[in-house]
Every structure is written in structure tokens, then in C-alpha cells.
Amino acid sequence: MQLELKNLYNDFRDAKTIKAYAKIIQEDAKKLNKEIHIMEVCGGHTHTIMKYGVLQLLPQNIKFVHGPGCPVCIMPKERIDHAYVLAMQSDVILVTLGDMIKVPGSNGSLQDARSKGADVRFVYSPMDCLKIASENPDKKIIFFAIGFETTTPMTAALLNAVINKNIPNIFFHINHVTVPEAMAALIADDASNIDAFLGPAHVSVISGSKIYEEFPRDYKKTVVVSGFEPVDVMQSISMIVKQFIENRCELEVEYKRAVSYEGNSKAQELINKYFEKAQNFRWRGLGDIPRSGLRLRDEYDALNAEVLYKDILPTQKIDDHKLCICGDILRGKATPPQCTIFGTACKPTTPIGSCMVSSEGACAAYYKYGNLI
Amino acid sequence: MNKTITLANGNGGEENNELISQVFYKAFKNEILEKSEDAAIIHNGELAFSTDSFTVSPLFFAGADIGKLAVCGTCNDLAMMGAKPKYLTCSVIIEEGFEVVELERIVASMKIELEVNAAIVVSGDTKVVPKGSVDKIFINTTGIGEVLKKGISSNNITEEDVILVNRDIGAHGATIFAAREGMEMSSALKSDCNSLFPQVKALLDAGINITAMRDATRGGVSAVLNEWAKQSNICIEVEEEKIPVSDEVKGICEMLGFEATALANEGTFVLAVKREDAQRAVEILQNFEFCSSATVIGQVTQTHLKKVVLKSAWGTSRFLETPTGELLPRIC
Numbered sequence: 001m002q003l004e005l006k007n008l009y010n011d012f013r014d015a016k017t018i019k020a021y022a023k024i025i026q027e028d029a030k031k032l033n034k035e036i037h038i039m040e041v042c043g044g045h046t047h048t049i050m051k052y053g054v055l056q057l058l059p060q061n062i063k064f065v066h067g068p069g070c071p072v073c074i075m076p077k078e079r080i081d082h083a084y085v086l087a088m089q090s091d092v093i094l095v096t097l098g099d100m101i102k103v104p105g106s107n108g109s110l111q112d113a114r115s116k117g118a119d120v121r122f123v124y125s126p127m128d129c130l131k132i133a134s135e136n137p138d139k140k141i142i143f144f145a146i147g148f149e150t151t152t153p154m155t156a157a158l159l160n161a162v163i164n165k166n167i168p169n170i171f172f173h174i175n176h177v178t179v180p181e182a183m184a185a186l187i188a189d190d191a192s193n194i195d196a197f198l199g200p201a202h203v204s205v206i207s208g209s210k211i212y213e214e215f216p217r218d219y220k221k222t223v224v225v226s227g228f229e230p231v232d233v234m235q236s237i238s239m240i241v242k243q244f245i246e247n248r249c250e251l252e253v254e255y256k257r258a259v260s261y262e263g264n265s266k267a268q269e270l271i272n273k274y275f276e277k278a279q280n281f282r283w284r285g286l287g288d289i290p291r292s293g294l295r296l297r298d299e300y301d302a303l304n305a306e307v308l309y310k311d312i313l314p315t316q317k318i319d320d321h322k323l324c325i326c327g328d329i330l331r332g333k334a335t336p337p338q339c340t341i342f343g344t345a346c347k348p349t350t351p352i353g354s355c356m357v358s359s360e361g362a363c364a365a366y367y368k369y370g371n372l373i
Numbered sequence: 374m375n376k377t378i379t380l381a382n383g384n385g386g387e388e389n390n391e392l393i394s395q396v397f398y399k400a401f402k403n404e405i406l407e408k409s410e411d412a413a414i415i416h417n418g419e420l421a422f423s424t425d426s427f428t429v430s431p432l433f434f435a436g437a438d439i440g441k442l443a444v445c446g447t448c449n450d451l452a453m454m455g456a457k458p459k460y461l462t463c464s465v466i467i468e469e470g471f472e473v474v475e476l477e478r479i480v481a482s483m484k485i486e487l488e489v490n491a492a493i494v495v496s497g498d499t500k501v502v503p504k505g506s507v508d509k510i511f512i513n514t515t516g517i518g519e520v521l522k523k524g525i526s527s528n529n530i531t532e533e534d535v536i537l538v539n540r541d542i543g544a545h546g547a548t549i550f551a552a553r554e555g556m557e558m559s560s561a562l563k564s565d566c567n568s569l570f571p572q573v574k575a576l577l578d579a580g581i582n583i584t585a586m587r588d589a590t591r592g593g594v595s596a597v598l599n600e601w602a603k604q605s606n607i608c609i610e611v612e613e614e615k616i617p618v619s620d621e622v623k624g625i626c627e628m629l630g631f632e633a634t635a636l637a638n639e640g641t642f643v644l645a646v647k648r649e650d651a652q653r654a655v656e657i658l659q660n661f662e663f664c665s666s667a668t669v670i671g672q673v674t675q676t677h678l679k680k681v682v683l684k685s686a687w688g689t690s691r692f693l694e695t696p697t698g699e700l701l702p703r704i705c
Contacts, residue, residue: 015686018687022687050691051691052685053690053691054689056689057687057689111379112375112377112379115379349388349697368692368694369691369692
């Protein structure tokens, strides 16, 4: 049987269903005794919310706080500089995913490196590195791995293939980060303004819904694990509002079509085989968050580009621009238009702050889709 | 602008416009060039004049090849100004080691497409460069056309016009992406590469009052609409569900995170025609092969001047921006 892709999304963009949820939310929200602030953690959700105009369908007392978003936005400049330095090595082909090549570091972006002669390629799947490696046996292929829980299993699968097939010329620079630690860091700040979280469904397809258990239990924050289509998001908002009017604070799953409590245990095993928690990862916009990143286990040092190229990789930390208020935006203390450089000095073509970097960042989404409310 | 040229400077979107205005327009500034039309109108408005260079990887793809593309591209730019393509030049830069059989295949498809336009190649040039200096073959064509209807311009669109497209959008961009990435797609997906003069002629013969036409090449339909909104100082309001997109193109967009409105086309054009002629124009276009989905997609208003507004079926709206950067697939 041929799988028709449209069957996977058509129902979840149905205008009648979206309007029906909008009505339910409007009615239920009248019973709320306070304004509620929902953070969508993932840039994919920010994108859906802005692209489909979800905010225009919500009552005044439901506000969104746009979260740390996408793996590209949160990458600190010093790590982009790593990628740049590696790419400029004459015997290296630097491979990464999508938007990563656009983000400026202190010397420029990978796109700029490419225009200066560096061999930089983007792939859809890390497994494409295998083909590049066999076609370029005299080059070192460095996979600059980025992403949350969603993309980590693919990097682990590539590692598995490289080791099992004894491929001599693929190396790794690991920048994988994890969602729950960032969420905890965001609400640890007393001034943060977040009542509930929209959890990214694809992260939970891998890691299960269990990773969010602590939030209702320890922090009294509602979590609903949500899909990415507009109907999913509207239904999840409705579930959150219902929890508030019924005085509940729970972890619920809207995206039942693919999320289980335990998640994908095979993927988790593979990740644990190759990776361990790094002591610290510095997030652009948020700063140091302990145990929020992954690193290659020591026994794979021979594949670790950060170890192999230690002598040439810059170690200096680069702070965010003084005028940038991404940190406040991410904590729900400010919105993009409140930033003095939003849309002027800081634009998608010349991003200064993390939230303007990729189309999934809050500022870029505001800039791109406008605010027609 | 950056100190070095990046691929984003050739995307048909914002960075591309920046390069053109800050480097070329600055140096070559003149009244004709500043009109920024698909083809320059010269010789008392009687002739249309345009040039285009072609590089595509792969050279042969579902629905067309670089040869057909090179003739369609220039002839379509002439047709968009209401002109009948007449004389073309053809310059090629070929990489050492290129197969003669492939060159013959390319030239053969150029010949077929010239016949569709009833145009002829009257001058040409050939250069061969060492391996690695170009990617296989680059083709430039320049064309002169005879203007059949004067006054067609992207600078004159008003609230009396409505906005149409001649067929489903994004097929060329989606096909090239799928081919480059070796994605196994259903056979129904192929480039829309096609000569537009026959469609333009049918509209003119029927006396349709056309204000503007533009083929939605790099930057796609969203680039055309944004250029028009700026050039004519209007707001264009588009209903998203009316924009025709094939299931195959939607599929590619879903998988890679693209928007069909930002994908390139090579046989798709946007029209601004007077409201009273819109229905007749749609009916004429629908008679052409591949154009059964020709339709009105939007209105011209004064709501947000120089902007394009996209309206959803559930009552929300947002701006449709000119595409920026390189088209890159989403990460997760």
C-alpha cells in the first residue's frame, strides 16, 4: 500500500476543527480567574503558532511565552566558531544539518566559510555522511551534530555504523542538548512568568512522556505533550485551560498517536551507549545549564573532533550582545517587539540574538509572519 | 551586505535584491533598468529585451533539461511584457570533458522549445574552460521580442485588479530538490518548465485587460507578490487555500519544511487583470495543458501597503514575506 503523506496532515489542519477548538477555548477561558502563560518549549511549536495565526484565535487571558526553541538558536557563538575552524581545514569536509550553516559566529557563518573555499555540506540525515566518506576517502568528514532528543538517535546510529563498518574518516563534534534541564532552568528563575508547558511531541516519541513527570510534581507546572499541526496545538491549549479551571496540575499527552510513557527504548539504549551527560552546556540566550548537553563517552575519543582538534579550537566564551534581550524573551519577561534592536539592527539576514537566528526562533517568527492581531 | 558573495545572494529573494541594487543598479543606473521589469521595454515601447543565464544540477530532470529551461526562461521573460519572442542569442560555457551526446541532447530540446515560441537563434558563442572551472555547462540566452500590447507593467497594479496564477505552483523547485537529494518520489512530480507565450497570446487575442504578468522563477510566487506590492505601492491579500499546490509538491514541502510559495517555477506565472476580465482569463488559461487549476488567488487592497497578507481558512492572517537565505531543510 502506498502511504499518502497528505493523510498524515490534512485532518490536523481542518478549518472547522480549528474554529471549534477556538470556540471551546474562548468559552472555557471565561472561567479562568487569572491570566495564564503557556511556554512552548520547541521552535517547531513557535513556527506552527505564528504560521497558522494561533495567537489570533486566543482570548486575552491566554498568553504564550516562546521558549528556547531550536537547536540552531541556542548554539553559543564559540561552538559555531569551532565549526568554522574545522571547516577551514583543507582536508576536512564539515557536514551539518539545515539552518546551522546560516548562523554567524565571530568570524562569520559556515556559509561564509564555504564562500572562502571551505567544503561545507548540509544533509537531511546524518547517515548521508557514509556516502560522503566513501566518495572522499582522502578527506576527513566531521559531522557537526546538533539537535535535541529528536536528532540524537540519528547521530548515535551514524556512530554505530562508523564503528561497526570500521570507517576511518568520519569524526564527530557533538552539540546535542536535552529539553527537561532547560525547562527546569527557565522556571528556577523567580521572575520567570510560566504557568504551563507545551511539550514537543517528537522529543517524547524518543524519550517518552516520563521526562516531564517532575514538572507537575515538583514545580506545579502543567505539561501537555503536543503534536505540531494547528489542530494539535489548539487541542493542547484547550487541555491546559481545562486543567486550570478544574484545578488540576498534571502531565497529559495530546499526541497519543505516537507518544508513550516510556518512549523508544531501543533509541534510548543506543544513545546511552555512546553518550553521557556533559557537566555543562552553555545556551545562547540562557547561559550555563548544568547537565543539559551530551558528550561522547571517553572510550570514543578517537572519533571525537573536539579531542582530536583540541589545539586549534578556540576556548574563549563569547557573551551575547549587550542590547539583546533574548534571555528575557525566553523567560517570558519580554516579547520580541520590546527589544530595541528588533527588526532594526537584528534581522534574520543579520541576526544578533539567538531568537532571530532560525525561522523557529521567537524573534524570527515575529519578524517573518508579522503581528497582524 | 557581506564582504563575500554567498549562495544566498543568488536566491531570488532579499539578499539577491540587495546585491542587484547595491552593486549593479548603482553602477548601471538608468530609467529603463530602474523599472525592474522581467524584460526591458525599448525602442519606443515596441521591443522587449531580456537576458538570462542558466545553471542547474542535475542537467536533466523530470519534465525538462537545461536546454528547454534556457529557451523558456528568456522567452517567458519577453512574454511577461506582452511581447512575442522573435530573436535569441545562445552562449555556452562548457567544462572540459563534457560528453558531446549530452550537448546534442540539450541543443535538441532547445530547438523544440524555439519552435513552440516561433523564435530563432541568430547569434551565439562557445567557450570551453578547464575541468572544475564551471559545473558541466552554463548557458546564456538573450532575446528580443515584439511588443503586442503596450503598457503591461508591474508598477501599475491597482484595486481594480485581481491576482491570478495560471497553474499549481512550486513544481520546478520541488523536482530539483528531490532530484538533487536522490529522493525517491512518485513519478507524478515533474518540473513545470514550459513556454508561456502561447498562454499570453490567447489572453491578448481574447482582449483580456492585463495590467501585469510575471513568471514566478527563483523566489517563487511570494517573491513576485512582494515585488508587486512594493512596485505598485499596494497590499495584496491572498487566500491561502485558493493557491493551487499539487499533492506531490505539498509532500516535499511537508518533509523538508519548505513553503510552496517560496519554491521556484519555470512555467508558472502570476497575473494582475482587471476584475471584470478575471473569470474569462481563468477559463482561457484552464484550456491549456497543465493549467486546469488556473484560478484567482487574491485581491488588491490598501490595508498594509507594500505588504502581502496571507489569510487562512480559519480566519487568521499573516504576512507572506519575500524568501530570505538559501532554501534549507528544517532540522527536526
